[in-house]
Amino acid sequence: MERPEMIQTLLRLLGPGRPELGCEECFEALDRYVELQLAGRDAEAAVPGMGAHLMGCPACREDYESLRDLVGGEPAP
């Protein structure tokens, strides 16, 4: 096994190690977080704990990346 895989495994096992949202809270705030981020605002300050959760939960991270890329590809309102 290569070292990066071991590091990824350790990161998954130990998680972000700082306060984070749960999956439901993440889903509730996801649209706001993405729009703030795309607008160049401090999304993490507006939704504390979101960044840590996206680090610790691969499924929510994928959902976040999809919404960010889908909305980011749209014309501005």
Add this chain to the structure above:
Amino acid sequence: MRLAAPRAGATATRVRSPGVTHPDTPAGLDRESREWLRDLRSRGIAYDDAVARLHALLLGAARFEVARRRPALPHLRGDDLPDIAMQAADDALMSVLRRLDDFRGDSRFTTWAYKFALLEAAVKLRRRAWQGREVPLEPEAWARLATVSPGPQEDAEQAQLLAAVQRGIEEVLTPHQREVIVALALNAVPIDVLAERLSTTRGALYKTLHDGRRKLRANLAARGIAPDWLERRR
């Protein structure tokens, strides 16, 4: 309970009555979002038309998600994918209509609605990818990880931390925490797949994972192990 899911072009089952009192439209909404809410709270043709437009919007998002994940799912049959996108759009439509009063205007209405379609499509794809596969709940991966031979200082540090974490999993976690953390973090089983197999939710499983991780970190700290270097490798 799952509400009947309409197909494109069909009239959706009305899941809320326009006569029912609902919160005022959130202040500061953009014009397009206000129009979506107005039309989805109307009656007759305007309502049916809005539902059809919403379904088309959600189907577009579901197709976006399917296309995005397709390269990672070579074993899925190509003709399964349009069905998955359609099912995701149908289920997302029901969720959006059911939760219309939950929309607080923190984003554009379409951004809020998209997340339901993306979630439905992603969950269905993850589950389809694992259909018929056994979910590994045992720590088989330890054996693979143990094959790393300590060499440079860095590798030895990683191997030492891994051994300490393994010991922590065996000593301080409950059987359920152990099962969840081994499946999700060690064997990389998607959380939605494990949730389905264990008849629970993503949120409940993540709470178990989170509690287990906290115990493992506390156990490491009690032994004087601080994985600070690991945080810098993210």
